[in-house]
Amino acid sequence: MAEAHPVGFQWVMEAKRRGAKVFHVDPRFTRTSALADTYLPIRAGTDIALLGGVVRYILENGLDFREYVLSYTNAATIISEEFVDAEEGDGLFSGFNPETGAYDQTSWQYAGQEGESGSMDTSDERDTAAGLRHESHGMPIPGQVLRDESLQHPRCVYQILKRHYARYTPEMVERVCGIPQEKFLELARAWTENSGRERTGALVYSVGWTQHSVGVQYIRTGAIIQTLLGNIGRPGGGVMALRGHASIQGSTDIPTLFNLLPGYLPMPHHAKHPTFDEWADSIHHPGQKGFWGNARAYCASLLKAYWGDAATPENDFCYGYMPRMTGDHGTYQQVLNMIDGKVKGYFLLGQNPAVGSAHGRAQRLGMANLDWLVVRDLFMIESATFWRNGPEVETGEITPEQCRTEVFFLPAASHVEKEGTFTQTQRMLQWREKAVEPPGDARSELWFFYHLGRKLREKLARSEKRRDRALLDLAWDYPTQGPLAEPSAEAVLREINGFDVATGRPLGGFTEARADGSTAVGCWIYSGVYADGVNQAARRKSRHEQNWVAGEWGWAWPSNRRTLYNRASADPDGRPWSERKKYIWWDEEKGEWTGYDVPDFEKTKPPSYRPKAGTSGPEGIAGDDPFVMQADGKAWLYAPSGVVDGPLPTHYEPAESPMRNPLYRQQANPSRKVYPDAINSVNPSPPEEQAQIFPYVFTVSRLTEHHTAGGMSRMVRPLAELQPEMFVEVSPELAAEVGLTHLGWAHLITGRAAIEAKVLVTDRLTPLRVEGRVIHQVWLPYHFGYEGLVTGDSANDLIGITLDPNVLIQESKVGTCDVRPGRRPTGRALREMVEDYQRRAFMSPDRHAPVVTPPDPGTSDAS
Amino acid sequence: MGIRTFIEGWPVYRQLTGTDPLGRGAAAQSPRTAELTARTETADSMARSVCPYCAVGCGQRVYVKDGQVTQIEGDEDSPISRGRLCPKGAASKSLVTSPLRQTKVRYRRPYATEWEDLELDVALDMIADRVLAAREETWEDVDSEGRPLNRTLGISSLGGATLDNEENYLIKKLFTAMGALQIENQARI
Numbered sequence A: 001m002a003e004a005h006p007v008g009f010q011w012v013m014e015a016k017r018r019g020a021k022v023f024h025v026d027p028r029f030t031r032t033s034a035l036a037d038t039y040l041p042i043r044a045g046t047d048i049a050l051l052g053g054v055v056r057y058i059l060e061n062g063l064d065f066r067e068y069v070l071s072y073t074n075a076a077t078i079i080s081e082e083f084v085d086a087e088e089g090d091g092l093f094s095g096f097n098p099e100t101g102a103y104d105q106t107s108w109q110y111a112g113q114e115g116e117s118g119s120m121d122t123s124d125e126r127d128t129a130a131g132l133r134h135e136s137h138g139m140p141i142p143g144q145v146l147r148d149e150s151l152q153h154p155r156c157v158y159q160i161l162k163r164h165y166a167r168y169t170p171e172m173v174e175r176v177c178g179i180p181q182e183k184f185l186e187l188a189r190a191w192t193e194n195s196g197r198e199r200t201g202a203l204v205y206s207v208g209w210t211q212h213s214v215g216v217q218y219i220r221t222g223a224i225i226q227t228l229l230g231n232i233g234r235p236g237g238g239v240m241a242l243r244g245h246a247s248i249q250g251s252t253d254i255p256t257l258f259n260l261l262p263g264y265l266p267m268p269h270h271a272k273h274p275t276f277d278e279w280a281d282s283i284h285h286p287g288q289k290g291f292w293g294n295a296r297a298y299c300a301s302l303l304k305a306y307w308g309d310a311a312t313p314e315n316d317f318c319y320g321y322m323p324r325m326t327g328d329h330g331t332y333q334q335v336l337n338m339i340d341g342k343v344k345g346y347f348l349l350g351q352n353p354a355v356g357s358a359h360g361r362a363q364r365l366g367m368a369n370l371d372w373l374v375v376r377d378l379f380m381i382e383s384a385t386f387w388r389n390g391p392e393v394e395t396g397e398i399t400p401e402q403c404r405t406e407v408f409f410l411p412a413a414s415h416v417e418k419e420g421t422f423t424q425t426q427r428m429l430q431w432r433e434k435a436v437e438p439p440g441d442a443r444s445e446l447w448f449f450y451h452l453g454r455k456l457r458e459k460l461a462r463s464e465k466r467r468d469r470a471l472l473d474l475a476w477d478y479p480t481q482g483p484l485a486e487p488s489a490e491a492v493l494r495e496i497n498g499f500d501v502a503t504g505r506p507l508g509g510f511t512e513a514r515a516d517g518s519t520a521v522g523c524w525i526y527s528g529v530y531a532d533g534v535n536q537a538a539r540r541k542s543r544h545e546q547n548w549v550a551g552e553w554g555w556a557w558p559s560n561r562r563t564l565y566n567r568a569s570a571d572p573d574g575r576p577w578s579e580r581k582k583y584i585w586w587d588e589e590k591g592e593w594t595g596y597d598v599p600d601f602e603k604t605k606p607p608s609y610r611p612k613a614g615t616s617g618p619e620g621i622a623g624d625d626p627f628v629m630q631a632d633g634k635a636w637l638y639a640p641s642g643v644v645d646g647p648l649p650t651h652y653e654p655a656e657s658p659m660r661n662p663l664y665r666q667q668a669n670p671s672r673k674v675y676p677d678a679i680n681s682v683n684p685s686p687p688e689e690q691a692q693i694f695p696y697v698f699t700v701s702r703l704t705e706h707h708t709a710g711g712m713s714r715m716v717r718p719l720a721e722l723q724p725e726m727f728v729e730v731s732p733e734l735a736a737e738v739g740l741t742h743l744g745w746a747h748l749i750t751g752r753a754a755i756e757a758k759v760l761v762t763d764r765l766t767p768l769r770v771e772g773r774v775i776h777q778v779w780l781p782y783h784f785g786y787e788g789l790v791t792g793d794s795a796n797d798l799i800g801i802t803l804d805p806n807v808l809i810q811e812s813k814v815g816t817c818d819v820r821p822g823r824r825p826t827g828r829a830l831r832e833m834v835e836d837y838q839r840r841a842f843m844s845p846d847r848h849a850p851v852v853t854p855p856d857p858g859t860s861d862a863s
Numbered sequence B: 001m002g003i004r005t006f007i008e009g010w011p012v013y014r015q016l017t018g019t020d021p022l023g024r025g026a027a028a029q030s031p032r033t034a035e036l037t038a039r040t041e042t043a044d045s046m047a048r049s050v051c052p053y054c055a056v057g058c059g060q061r062v063y064v065k066d067g068q069v070t071q072i073e074g075d076e077d078s079p080i081s082r083g084r085l086c087p088k089g090a091a092s093k094s095l096v097t098s099p100l101r102q103t104k105v106r107y108r109r110p111y112a113t114e115w116e117d118l119e120l121d122v123a124l125d126m127i128a129d130r131v132l133a134a135r136e137e138t139w140e141d142v143d144s145e146g147r148p149l150n151r152t153l154g155i156s157s158l159g160g161a162t163l164d165n166e167e168n169y170l171i172k173k174l175f176t177a178m179g180a181l182q183i184e185n186q187a188r189i
């Protein structure tokens, strides 16, 4: 955090000054480790084993915050007797289908609901990254649930959890993660001691956690701990994601993502959502409890914002215009399709996949096989020049005279040359004022897309084709201003907020959205950002002039709430858990919730409120159920649906690992998304013997002085000077083993590529002793490429394409490689070296590592 | 310069006799420094902004003189950053004023070995034509069972995490109306 989110880290230091203990878990000792109380080196890819150890420590010692757990979580809920845990299935939960590599979730359901919820086949959900939909709300569950408030029933979640993690002992943590038992116990003790009525603990992760084939389950494990300890919805608690781009949260909320529409509404699927009713019902699940009930209003209002006057209740608000998904249309599938010639044109908008995406060679070969490419950026980045300067030009795989891709480079406006909002990592929107006009031909994306749309509509104006109606009927009349005819960002923000169609009055919040076409709302979760016609995101009331929650600086979704589920900061009766941790409470006299933040609960619903049996929608949520976006109002320790690779997190090895999974026969996540494509060779892992061809583990991360693919830092003189060179950090022990010298060269080889880097021998990396072996890990920054003031080989070239099944994010934080001294070969010899490794590791284009691990050779029973 | 002024000019003298015993402020100031005015004081205008790098969202104040950005500072009022910026945020003036920034449209013809110039309007028009052609060539009306698809898989897009919400909104809206599904950004990566 000190390294990649330095200014955010000031608050950790502030907490430390006031007595907080800071633990840092990382494969490499960083600037954060230097400032932490305790640093725990970890074998990359084993976080579930570590966190599972903490879950076991809590449960075995009865250290959970019992009152919170009983009232606010599904710990007491009884699970179907058909459920079989991965502990009994040697790494596979019940419902696994080896043909599709996906789960049927029927047996994971709450008892009595087996037939009514869950998914019979999650392979569709995997292909459409359906897990992402739950960023704003959980999965539905029908009806009433069976509970055992004594937590003794063998099939209640509490007991299932206890059994599931029983083997995650301190010894096992040491065996799997390489963390000494005393260090682990120090962490577990401090975490639990710092939680309860009087205290809360925070869990902070950077989104490298998502870049694993079990990434979502990493975060789930952290959430289980925080829920057991009562650290959710309370001040000083939480699971905090530190995201890496100025508005990456915003680009997920208002998604430039294939599977989502604004506010986490799903992009329609051809088979599941052929009609508007089927689409809307799939989101709000008629008859069910919780805030799902209003989803139809959000659906109708989005289409109304898209198609304006043309969208009417009679024509289902033009739902018939919507494109439909049929499966996986994600960025990696797209790149493989580019290589196959299926994609004609590609837009790159401030993103540099030639350096920043996994498997750089596949990215560049894909771009070299397009009809046309539009690059919009501040600088001439690698993705614009791959046809003349890319490494494949040197190896002879791309020849400019034979590369047909037509490239348009359009300069972009910088953040000070346009106005608009970024959404930072805590869901807060902050409006930026424009300081100066963009230089020369530079323009904002707002300008580019508004005018591109205008031109497309002009060109199609006389078209009779049905397919063109969606463009011609589009509500696309934004006011423009200034000499460049810049569209008004504020007008767009007003549409995002939503307005009453008849009067044009901006809505005060999403509860005002209607399903009858009388409101248009571009992104329902952002509704309220333009309440009263005032740009709430532009608020800049000084921190000196308001309370510490600072609710009048910018605007946070939903409804300007700064801490989600903050009803949980009060006890079931609505009283603060303690004076020290007071945040939101029930004011008996006024009959409303009050406190330092905007209550995340219906303002006047008393703690004593109990719904009548069968009540649906928000009225179905009781006055002591804080998790209002979950259908049962509870935090889910166990997830009967919504997560496609298991209702509980369990340790699997990374897709590429030098180690056999110590817990199960199943080596890696059995439902990970794989692409058995000729270009995507994955290094062998145990039990395959050729795993030893790639004996070392590599991991990558950021430097303070650079930013992701380097497009905004390697081109900037002060930053380039501060970190001028690609390098690899190795331990003194590995340097001795391989023959590397400090400040000399090394090259690293995987099944995809070989890259070179300057050697930094440092004890920031430590060989780990696991299962009686020594595991060496090396670390690389991933910022370098072949353009800019400072250049170097790209770490992403080393990485293959294996994805988390919930969100389709690649495993790029861990892989295996070989390390050799000296510089890499150049020209054709470079490919020959990689091909030689592929041959030795039996990696041929038609042979791919088995997803389900067969029994170990020579043993009759792997368990 | 008289002897008295000379002695009073010594930092150590000023440090011992003045109000700055640690010698970190007035005592250490040279006459040249005393005559300097901060760019923040002479600016024509100041815009409240936000750092464009990571998602911490540090507040920035962007100072402008004669239509040029002359200084970018941390915003003291921000409850997130309390006026601080890290090396990246502090380098953002160098980012926006970098001499390496491209300010002209560049065009590479198929099979060409060099870039060419192109007018922005012409480029926009050519891109619009190519979008329509790719869409025509790869359009899918219905699936094998006659259910609607309304789409093209011939167009891809990547990017959005460095852009504004308003921009992402228009991008998604336009691409959806075009039937272009394959829209992705850094959040997938």
Ligand code: SF4
Pocket: A004, A005, A006, A007, A008, B051, B052, B053, B054, B055, B056, B057, B058, B081, B084, B085, B086, B087, B088, B089, B090
């Ligand atoms: S100044 Fe540094 S920490 Fe703050 S937003 Fe910018 S990059 Fe992030």
